[in-house]
Amino acid sequence: MTQLASISSTLLYVAFVLYLIATLFFGGSIKSKKHTNQTGKNRWATIAITITIIGFISQLGYFITRWIAAGHAPVSNLFEFITFFGMMLVAGFIIIYFIYRAHVLGVFALPIALLVIAYSSMFPRDISPLIPALQSDWLAIHVSTVAAGEAILAISFVAGLIYLLKDVDLTKKGKQTFWLEAVLFFIVIVAGFIVSTTAAQIAGYQSEFTYVNAEGQEQVEQFGLPALVVPHQGELMTEGNFASSIEMPAIVNAARLNTVIWSLISGTLIYLLIRLITRKSVSALLQPLVRRVNLNLMDEVGYRSVMIGFPVFTLGGLVFAMIWAQIAWTRFWGWDPKEVWALITWLFYAAFLHLRLSRGWEGNRSAWLAVIGFAIIMFNLVAVNLIIAGLHSYA
Amino acid sequence: MNEITCKCGHVNPEGTELCLSCGRALTADAETKKTSDVMRYEGMARRSQTYKMSVIDKVWNFFSSVKVGVWLIFITLAASAIGTIFPQVIFIPPLEPPEVYYEDRYGFAGKIYYVLGFHDLYNSWWYLLLIAAIGTSIIIASLDRVVPLYKALKNQRVNRHVSFMKRQRVFTEYTVQQPAEKVIASIGDNLKKRRYRIREEDGHLLAEKGRFARWGPYVNHTGLIIFLIGGMLRFVPGMYVDEVLWIREGDTMPIPGTKQEYFLKNDGFTAEQYTAEEDSEVFGETINRVGAIAKNFQTDATLLKREEGTAIGDESKLTEVESHPIQVNQPFKFDNFALYQVDYRQDEIRSMSFDMVNKETEEALGSFEVDLFQPEDEYKLDDEHRVELMNFYPDFSGFEDGEPQTASPVPNNPAFLFKLYSPEKPDGEVAFIAIQESLEPLGENEFALKFSGIETRDVSGLTVRKDLTLWILGLGGAIFMIGVIQGAYWNHRRLWLKRTEDGKLLAAGHTNKNWFGLRKDLEYAFNGTGLAQPKDHMEENLNKKASGDVKEEKNNDTTS
Ligand code: HEM
Numbered sequence: 020m021t022q023l024a025s026i027s028s029t030l031l032y033v034a035f036v037l038y039l040i041a042t043l044f045f046g047g048s049i050k051s052k053k054h055t056n057q058t059g060k061n062r063w064a065t066i067a068i069t070i071t072i073i074g075f076i077s078q079l080g081y082f083i084t085r086w087i088a089a090g091h092a093p094v095s096n097l098f099e100f101i102t103f104f105g106m107m108l109v110a111g112f113i114i115i116y117f118i119y120r121a122h123v124l125g126v127f128a129l130p131i132a133l134l135v136i137a138y139s140s141m142f143p144r145d146i147s148p149l150i151p152a153l154q155s156d157w158l159a160i161h162v163s164t165v166a167a168g169e170a171i172l173a174i175s176f177v178a179g180l181i182y183l184l185k186d187v188d189l190t191k192k193g194k195q196t197f198w199l200e201a202v203l204f205f206i207v208i209v210a211g212f213i214v215s216t217t218a219a220q221i222a223g224y225q226s227e228f229t230y231v232n233a234e235g236q237e238q239v240e241q242f243g244l245p246a247l248v249v250p251h252q253g254e255l256m257t258e259g260n261f262a263s264s265i266e267m268p269a270i271v272n273a274a275r276l277n278t279v280i281w282s283l284i285s286g287t288l289i290y291l292l293i294r295l296i297t298r299k300s301v302s303a304l305l306q307p308l309v310r311r312v313n314l315n316l317m318d319e320v321g322y323r324s325v326m327i328g329f330p331v332f333t334l335g336g337l338v339f340a341m342i343w344a345q346i347a348w349t350r351f352w353g354w355d356p357k358e359v360w361a362l363i364t365w366l367f368y369a370a371f372l373h374l375r376l377s378r379g380w381e382g383n384r385s386a387w388l389a390v391i392g393f394a395i396i397m398f399n400l401v402a403v404n405l406i407i408a409g410l411h412s413y414a
Numbered sequence: 415m416n417e418i419t420c421k422c423g424h425v426n427p428e429g430t431e432l433c434l435s436c437g438r439a440l441t442a443d444a445e446t447k448k449t450s451d452v453m454r455y456e457g458m459a460r461r462s463q464t465y466k467m468s469v470i471d472k473v474w475n476f477f478s479s480v481k482v483g484v485w486l487i488f489i490t491l492a493a494s495a496i497g498t499i500f501p502q503v504i505f506i507p508p509l510e511p512p513e514v515y516y517e518d519r520y521g522f523a524g525k526i527y528y529v530l531g532f533h534d535l536y537n538s539w540w541y542l543l544l545i546a547a548i549g550t551s552i553i554i555a556s557l558d559r560v561v562p563l564y565k566a567l568k569n570q571r572v573n574r575h576v577s578f579m580k581r582q583r584v585f586t587e588y589t590v591q592q593p594a595e596k597v598i599a600s601i602g603d604n605l606k607k608r609r610y611r612i613r614e615e616d617g618h619l620l621a622e623k624g625r626f627a628r629w630g631p632y633v634n635h636t637g638l639i640i641f642l643i644g645g646m647l648r649f650v651p652g653m654y655v656d657e658v659l660w661i662r663e664g665d666t667m668p669i670p671g672t673k674q675e676y677f678l679k680n681d682g683f684t685a686e687q688y689t690a691e692e693d694s695e696v697f698g699e700t701i702n703r704v705g706a707i708a709k710n711f712q713t714d715a716t717l718l719k720r721e722e723g724t725a726i727g728d729e730s731k732l733t734e735v736e737s738h739p740i741q742v743n744q745p746f747k748f749d750n751f752a753l754y755q756v757d758y759r760q761d762e763i764r765s766m767s768f769d770m771v772n773k774e775t776e777e778a779l780g781s782f783e784v785d786l787f788q789p790e791d792e793y794k795l796d797d798e799h800r801v802e803l804m805n806f807y808p809d810f811s812g813f814e815d816g817e818p819q820t821a822s823p824v825p826n827n828p829a830f831l832f833k834l835y836s837p838e839k840p841d842g843e844v845a846f847i848a849i850q851e852s853l854e855p856l857g858e859n860e861f862a863l864k865f866s867g868i869e870t871r872d873v874s875g876l877t878v879r880k881d882l883t884l885w886i887l888g889l890g891g892a893i894f895m896i897g898v899i900q901g902a903y904w905n906h907r908r909l910w911l912k913r914t915e916d917g918k919l920l921a922a923g924h925t926n927k928n929w930f931g932l933r934k935d936l937e938y939a940f941n942g943t944g945l946a947q948p949k950d951h952m953e954e955n956l957n958k959k960a961s962g963d964v965k966e967e968k969n970n971d972t973t974s
Contacts, residue, residue: 021695021696024696088694088696089694089696090694118930119930143700143703145696145699145700145703146694146696146697146699146700147697147700147704147707148688148693148694148697148700148701148707148709150707150708150709151708151709151710151711151741151742151743152742152743154742154743155743157743233519270519270520315952316930319928319929319930322927323928323930326902326903326927326928327902327903329898329902330895330898330899330902330903333894333895333898334895337891338891338895341887341891345881345884346743346744346745347742347743349656349745349752349754349756349877349879350656350879350881351884351887353504354497354502354504354536356498359494359495359497359498360495360498362494363491363494363495366487366488366490366491366494367491369487370484370487370488370491373480373483373484373487374484376454376480377454377480378480378481378484379448379450379451403498
């Protein structure tokens, strides 16, 4: 079983590398002089999508072998869930790709999937047993449908981002120019998180604090990065490691805040470095990639993926969620923060559809809504688990 | 009612935008509106767009507006988000008074949160009002649209006026060399293969597919309304039971909410943890990292039923119905009820045994056992020695004015006040005994009691639930899902072909969404006819815009 588990990790690693290579080929395909409309068949794109599919199969292999090794569907902690979300993102991309054959989607969708998978592997990766509340077939049914729905909805973000990169006039300073850059800056911050955490993991950095929690009990907390902030009445137990004297109140999880600060610092550094070297904003840097994009097509891809994703999300995030909650927690709805955020996501996309259908919010506005929708999904996926603790907080 | 007579002679009801017969625009307003907006409801008169005078009209128009609906959705969404900033009152520790808890823990922000009522947001009257407003909006907006839409699509004419054709997004005028009938027939045949329904009238053609997708929104809204009604029924007495049953191992208790018709016997509670040895070796690392992980909580239970005809309270005639383990994720269901494993207390003291000893000689004089749930007044050790239980404090919490106190009737920390009788001390000696505390309040004693044993058992915390609204919620949810899928995965596509007197062939296409799909169908349909497929003008414009020729069409929000 442990052998199977290690095969599983290897397959995930292989998938990651393949997605990376596929991205480069997609990049090549949109540069191709022969296919100015960036759709249809093209040798670069054929290679790219083939590699993507092999990568997807490899990741599917990771999923299946890990399922066998663990004895349950590997969607039971943050690492597994986010990885699965990344896999669904690739699946959603593949489906949309075969409908529209828009190569440029690959140039943006795959890097985002890569970032998502890299992000997930910052969390503990070992296979954990299921607590009683999770021992149900509904775990696999509910979680995989939610992830699939969210991933398809995320494709609308990819299309929206491409749309905006082309549509927004970067030569003029304005709200749109600012916020577009802000979205990209945020993506760089995620990269900053991955870089700083990986660096600390490679260096084997680990410090331990004892502190007093909000209930007045003494507890131990691990810090994976040098402590720029320390917990409430925290005392460093690991000699020689760094600890600042900025103490947090008891309700703040200092270790997580510390990670956020480190991500911000390293992300900002990366961002500044990019700007210094290229002397361009990140939006301007990416713009050449989308120069030949057909805006109308991107708008349709965005709308279509919401149309496909919305029912799937409703089914997984609300219907299956309620059925399972009735079985596991005695009531189908209990206003747990994660539940509420699923409702918020659902309401948001409902509003998106109504604005589009009845109020003519197409093109630019629709693209912005897709960006906001993705922000809400990410918030629910990441922040609600880490910041707002509830019944759902994994691990 | 003011009727509008179209140039073609058809008489349309007031408020109609496109003639029901030929599709001409009937008002100057309809002429200037975006085509997609007029086409959404086929140019039909809608109540909200026609009657605007009375109070009822105004209320109707308010709720039928999608703008209002979207605002309601956004306000609900924002309010819901605020409700997750701090924990809701149901999630705070049960013994903490909320007025203190929020301020203590979250400071000033917490106080504001509490004062504004966000701590119990989802039960607040204004939150429920928002939901009710959304419900009203859904009903009125749907009625306002579905009736005219149904009529329009049912009575569709094949032959449309040139102006109707020309304003469609997909439109081309062809000059045909070959006989037009042949071209039309061949396009019709091609579209049949794509499962379009074809209607022909005077040589004109209407090909249509997926009309039922247009009902999707109304079906899903109906589902939502049924769901909301189901949610309201929760408050009807008898529909909903939510009770807690704490039951000790070995005990038989009436199940709350069943009017003493059903009883439950707890045959034993089990709590298990994963161990590195027994369970899959791959879990080893996690267990090392986070410590013990729960594996199973289980109450083995037997359901009993009071025999019919026996009086309430008469527990002598219970018949066994069924034995069943209750686990997390595996409730025990019977007769619309379900019992859930939700909580437990382990190792509650059930009885304690004592030895009476002579302090000096350490001679044991006999022992006895106190059942904490049925303590006796007196325990005889032999003919000469006996112990009187003067007082019992199940949850000893200290002394007040020299008197021992008990915090609760639950034996968490039992303490006893005994009187020990012996031939040497016929008047008895008083001893106070608690865990880790022994007192001889009335002076030094000759005899003492020593703990010699303890018997414990577990207590299962179960939730008793009956929810007769579930099937309605399920029905609503199912109808909602059918409706969304119907509207999302199918589209209503149409192609009109018209022959004009001067021998031209006009082709116009419309779909409610997914223009890409329509274009594919048209490509297929026109294949082999010698004609290029009709142009999608929006697509053209945007392609031009891509090369910087055309300014973006202004977003004019014309519908409401
Ligand atoms: C949370 C609640 C709601 C949900 C989940 C919902 C869902 C939907 C969906 C999925 C569609 C189809 C959209 C599309 O095909 O692009 C739709 C259409 C529509 N909804 Fe809602 N809706 C909700 C609330 C409302 C409200 C409050 C109104 C009131 C104004 C409303 C009015 C409409 C209208 C007018 C349409 C278009 C119908 C048509 O095309 O004929 N909806 N709704």
